Amino acid sequence: AQSVTQLGSHVSVSEGALVLLRCNYSSSVPPYLFWYVQYPNQGLQLLLKYTTGATLVKGINGFEAEFKKSETSFHLTKPSAHMSDAAEYFCAVSAIVPGGSYIPTFGRGTSLIVHP
């Protein structure tokens, strides 16, 4: 079984400050890891993903995340927050299970609030 824990349902930062959204996962097999962003009244949009290879992955809008196997973490960062980054962020883990299906498990989400 796989699971995702996002620490903090809300994260508040000032515009221009570092953004750090935490995600820890558990998986019995090598995982694929994703971050999605959801703006108000919208669906989820893929921000970035880790499958294999380089553990530091870059995504859209200046976001990046680092896969740390020893810590079972995949934290999302952005050096400088912008007002337009205010949204809900979801971490997801996907792994192949018996039967051959890849079904992702999503975290509860973290709401990013950006203050002027």
Add this chain to the structure above:
Amino acid sequence: ETGVTQTPRHLVMGMTNKKSLKCEQHLGHNAMYWYKQSAKKPLELMFVYNFKEQTENNSVPSRFSPECPNSSHLFLHLHTLQPEDSALYLCASSQASQTNYGYTFGSGTRLTVV
């Protein structure tokens, strides 16, 4: 049109009504999904279709009935819903053999049951 399109965007229905949600994808994907997003709850996977065949049904009540007539269209038929079914219903698609690419989501249907 491109991406995943869901209609209607908003729906208010009584508990005795019957309605349907529609999802259409123009990405050439062959797997489609229904998710339920409720406030303060994790995203809940409801149904999975691979190549038009239902492969997952996560103990969803029978008042929700999916239909996938082809790999581009997905419906969710609703009848005798309860107020607790009010939520945002999201459709997603992917290339079944390449789910490491992630999902493409529609904008959702905001359902209110009165």
